[in-house]
Amino acid sequence: MLVIHGAFSYPTVEGYLPDPFFRVYLDRIHRAKHGSDSGSYDNDGEFVSDKFEEFFEKYSSLYEKDGLTIWDTMRGIVGQRCVFDVFGWGAAMFEWIPTWVMVWPKDGVLRKEDVRGVYDGSIFWKVAKARGVDLGREGVDM
Secondary structure (H helix, E strand, O other): HHHHHHHHHHHHOOOOOOOOOOOOHHHHHHHHHOOOOOOOEEEOOOOOOHHHHHHHHHOOOOOOOEOOOOOHHHHHHHHOOOOOOOHHHHHHHHHHHHHHHOOOOOOOOOEEHHEEEEEEEEHHHHHHHOOOOOOOEEEEEE
């Protein structure tokens, strides 16, 4: 909580004073976009499918380009770095590590569909179902 809210709270406040409770305002979350990312979101917070596909095309070592190994992910993080963007470098690592831990692919390949699920939030339903957690929502298509 401290890391996420510490990084995202101030960019999302309306004025110049920081929020003393470190609240994150989702209607302004696009202001918290950092450099050195995959470029899959634009500055307005809209998903850019072409950039998402380009990341996999550029960094996937697999023949079918539909997934990333851990080394592909590291090459992608290093390849997307912006000069002097130390915060962005750390943020990129902070974003990819939990993605790998949450999905934990048995074959060592993080699939494109799973990463897209992290972007749109559908991965959480898939992981919960795989772990046998009942989230109490009927009719949710995974």
